[in-house]
Amino acid sequence: MKPSDTSGLEAENARLRARVAELEAAMGRPPADRSSLYRLTDAAPWGVLVTDLEGRIQYANPALKRWLHMAGPATGAHFETALHRPLATQLLPALAEARAGHQTFLEAKVADVAGDLRHVRLQVTPRAAGAMGITGFVVTVYDVTEWTRALEAVQEKEAWFDRVNAVAPSAYHVFDFVTGRAFWVSGRIDAVYDISPEDMMALRPAEVRDLIHPDDRHRIDTHMKALGALPDGTVAEFEIRARRRDGTYRWLLVRAVAFERDAGGRIVKALSSASDIDERRRADERQALLINELNHRVKNTLAAVQSIARQSLRRDRDPQEMGEIFTARLISLSAAHNVLTRESWEGAGLREIIEVAMAPFDASRIAVKGPDVRLGARAALAMAMALHELATNAAKYGALSNEAGHVSLTWRARRETGQALLELEWRETGGPVVTPPTRQGFGSRLLTQGVRGDLNGVADLSFEPGGLVCRITAPLEATPPLHLS
Template sequence: MNKPAPQDTDALLKRLEELEAENRELRAKLHEQVALSEAKALHYAAAGREYAQEMSSANARIETLKDTRSSLQASEKRLEESETRARASEKQLRQIADNLPALIAYVDADQRYRFNNHAYVSWFGRTPESLYGVSLLEAVGETGYERVRPYVDTALRGERTRHEWWAPLPSGLKFVRSEYIPDQRDDGSIAGFYVLASDLTESKRSQAALAESEARLRLAIDAGRMAVWETDTATDTIHSSPELNRLLGFEPDASPSSAEIRSRYAPGEREKVRRIAAEALRRGERHAETELEVRWPDGSQRWLLLRAEMSEIENGIPRRTIGVALDITDRKKAEEHQQLLINELNHRVKNTLTTVQSIATQSLRNARTAEEARDAVEGRLFALSRAHDVLTRENWDGAFLSEVVQQAIEPFQNHGGERFSVSGPDIRLPPRIALAIAMAIQELGTNAVKYGALSNAKGCIAIAWTVLEEAGTPHLRMTWEETEGPAVVEPKQRGFGTRLVERSLAQELNGSVEINFAPKGVVCTINAPLAES
């Protein structure tokens, strides 16, 4: 075998070293790769385990999500159903609110409307939709807002408030009762308030009309001096009042019993009242009217007009009766006085006709000529007429003697100057005596013009009277005295005028009349009782 050359051996050794180095490097890399692979295997194993855990967790979450989704779907369905029911309930509540005869609204803390019912259309002329978000000030106007502002502030402080007022609305003036109810949150803050307003205009006007009617009734009752009364047959009670007490002569604050009230009835009046009521019921009427005579403790007589309505009638007996009592005492007295005047007038007319007949007959019989008869009749009738005028002005209730005398001498005053002297107290005479004296003065005056003091230029007549007591009765003593006239000669035959004075008028006066033909002048003396009887 050939021995290599040294240079080949070195190269081979070098190459061998290189291969060993490469081998070591490869083994190192291999060892590194093995270590890396083991690390990766461990990593991947750990990652796989983590992934498996994550997958398991994900699956669990997926299942949870599936359960949650199902739950959410169920909740969503329930929510939809709740919303449907809420919308139906809201619609129903809206219908109810819209059909209520009142304003219903919700106002938030900023004083803006968040709900209004349909009543706002008729009250404000605006729909609920157009009012949503509108402020109170804008909706009701400045005047209305200033009126309700204190109550709004009170409601926003959490206090419930109510007030009544005349509200100036676009639909007109309304009397409104408004109530504000606070809406309080759980934390105590106020979210707004509810508004409930009712239109009380008609009620207010009815109340005002009723109050006015009651006031007129009270005024009528007071002006008419009437009293309202009520009886209860079952309990035999009469409900008195200050007005009824006054009419019956009790103290205003008294509480008289039924027996005490009936004790004021005049005898037979209770039976009369019962009879009147029974007759009305038999006619099928519930109203009755009668006059009731009562006697006060002082003995004075009073008259009441009773008007009553009977109710709750059983077996012909009213359980309850209510009525009014009117004091007609003055009317009854006036009626009695009127009847007296009518009787007096009838008497006077008859007497006047008799007097006229006598005047005419005697005047015509004693007159020498037709002209003389006419003058005599006219003068006497005029005297009678003037006396009647005086009595007519006094409603035939009498006349003052001074006025009777002045009227009687008036026709003779034109015979020159102040020929008459009249003196005496102011006495009021009954009609009968007033007429008689007027006729007497007429006859005496006519005779004075023809033959006595008034037949010349200086004659005078004095008429005087006084009142004297005779046998406890006042008597009138009156004198007619002529002076400064022609000398008087007593006539051989007395004329009609003298006979009228001395006989007829004396009889009418129920007294005495004496005519004395004294030389210095005629003197006539009248003495008559002043009592009407």
Template sequence: MADVEARSELDGGADPCAPAVPPPYALIVESMSEGVSLSTEDGIIVYTNAAEDRLFGYARGELIGRHVSVQNAYPEEENAARVAEVIEALRAHGRWEGEWHNRRKNGSSFHTASRITAVDIDGGRHWLCVQRDVTAERTAEARLRVAMEAGKLGSWWFDPERGVGGWSDYSARMLGLSSAGREVSYEEWRGIVYPADRAGAEAAFAAALAGESDGYDTEYRVVHATGAVRRLRAVGAVEHGADGRARYVVGTFRDITEERSAREALEDTATRLDLAVTAHGIGIFDWYVQTGKVLWTPQEESLFGLPPGSFGGSIDNWAERLLPEDAASMQARLELAMAERRERIDFAFRIRRPDGAVRWIEGSGHFLYAEDGTPLRMVGTNMDVTDRRQAEQHQRLLVNELNHRVKNTLAIVQGIAHQSFRGSGMPSEARDAFEGRLAALSAAHNLLTRESWEAASIGQVVADAAAPLAAGRISTAGPELRLSPKTAVALALAVHELCTNAAKYGALQVPEGRVDVDWSVDGDRLFFRWRERGGPPVEPPARRGFGTRMIERALAAEFGGTATIDFAPGGVICTLEAELSS
């Protein structure tokens, strides 16, 4: 009778024929925060504690007599399969443990961690279920999992005492393996580690378990299920017991294959760049304009004659090493460049090294600006060009000396010709033509000397060659184009011949006559034209003279194209067409 009274007090007037909770445990069960329920073997609920009723949103005793299926949130087919799985485990082992998807009275669903045990009460088999709401935990875990996967992190765990562990779905996908919540043996993990990395990975893990390192942090390669080799970074924390033995390990995986490849490629590029700048003696600087801080590479310090690491690190330290006049000029140029928001500046200045040597430095800098135009940084390179400048100066001296000697030689030739032709019976016209050609050759030579015999502007070649005979009567038009020394000389002689012919027989014979010279570039083709106008009617010559043959043959050959002279009635037209590269 006491049992029945105790039962009635706990279940709020439940069926008096239902099994009772023994009085010594009644208060304990009712005070539990976990939900407790008791059902018959065929699933009829015969007891619930207060926590169970609150968990499912029912009034006290409202679940008594109902089937446990009212608490399940699984679809019908899945529910039948899950229930069959639980019943099979209970009948085979007397116990089942796992998570369950539940439904409250109001229809909302939640998850519980449940433990069901088979018990015999009053001679009948019953199922005792104890469960705890883990919805908030699972939601937090799901959010953490999403965050970890967004960061490309997979999780793993390991139980040193049992020698087994496991990994998250993301970790399994990263490895190309199946997880399905299964446990993974140490040997299985060891088997996927790349053979050459296996010893190192195991040594790092053993050191972490033994407490010989601060946690577990290592990189190793793994063989993906597809056969591809991937590189992982594994980080873990080890929980040690009071006796110092490892109890549990939890950590993360991150696939760093692409990151490592990119880093190695960047390191290779940096190495090549370092080798290149070192081989060519190129120093690199980085000036933080707003703070005045300047960073130099060791090669930059070497350019200035400083030991590595001895540069002061400020723009003032740089400026004090320049010759005073160059420092003032450089400061003005830098300020102007930044005021005009230029992206690039090229410069040259002289420095005085600690040993007193004066060296020439050339370089370029690239400016970086804020959105409002404030200059932030200038990054650039420097080179010591002292030897090159000295060589160029020496070359200029040699070229000037050579030019002087060649001009003297041409003057001597001209003088000899003048003396030889005088009184020789040679027509003055022939003598004048010869001397004119020498003068044209000399003018071209002078132009190339001014350009250091590197290249000459096509417009200047025409102007200098035409100046003695047609100053102010020739118009030129065309893009800037520079000619090699040989082609410049050939064009100068050709223009001289055309001017001479125009002065004798063509447009320059009369005051109103004019000559238009123009050139254009179409792709890789050069088009050059000489056109006379305003002169007397032109008649084709009876024979081709020296000038005509020189233009049509020598000029065309020198330019690698074709040259033609058209003796049109309105004025001579000479055209040249050639490959621009020639």
């Protein structure tokens, strides 16, 4: 916003024009009348110079002599010799215009008696005397040094503000509550609101309000109403969503302060800044979601560890054996967690789960075959623990407990009555002769209960003479890269 208030200077010019008119009229009066008017002009704070058509000085008031340090009477001297050469040179074109009957204005710089540079504004008016036409000129000189310096100071501050605003992440604007429009906006308004400063200034009240998300408009109303009751300098801060050109909304942090009040103390204008915090808001939401998810996973993990500990650490078992069993199960659980962490806990491929579950065992004796199938996080953990129990049992009592046994691990995905199903088979061969157990151990319970609870499926254990066979059937979401037969 550039300063444009020159009302003081215009008022002074109006007074000058009135004086000039009086001087012009006086030049047609008898000398006594002109002398009386000159005495009035002698007290004027601005400079007055009256010349004839040739440029000879007929009158110069004290203010002009003081500014231009003119020594002694100037009457009769030509203005080119009486005035400073630079100023006289600038006056020549203006006098030529005045000879043609045109009033002209110009600005110049002159050094005063003390040698200080002064800014002056000159008005050159042709002087006419009836039928004689133009007979001379009246030059009025007004010292605008203080006004010019004030203007330069404002412009310097504005230039400084423009430089700051160019690198500031926020957009600034002054809103006029009387008109319901933007009174002033900064250049950053385009980056934050996705609208040009010119378009923002042209928006009608309803259009300005339409930029704000319908659910957030009450926040502006509430905070602006509260701001009116707060002391000057108190900042109201709130978050809103603003609509962009493509129709999407972004979160903004708005900080507003009273900028101007009327006689009754009501806010007329408010200055506010707006910063784009959309990424921060989304990051906060993601963080909250992650914290909740982490809390959920930690609780589930602790519950799993507690269950493993309760079933592993039995009184009828050797302490060293209990420690080994407990450690192995925790390692299997940890390996599955590592796979899910790499996948941001969005799920894992069944083949990768099998690889990490079988890693502690002799992989050369385990044949794996099946299509690409992806499991959810919970299902992946349950499958990893189930496979660990099967492999551990095989290493102790089954096909992996001797040198000749092998394990075949196959699976497929099929559709039944619109439901995608996973069918997995663990088949042992070449191991010791298998006899059905007299009771169900923790491994079997972990396997069957985990499949039922976390996979919503069924685990069927068959103790055949040639080796243990475990068949797992569970629902499966048909998401890529699942291939159904």
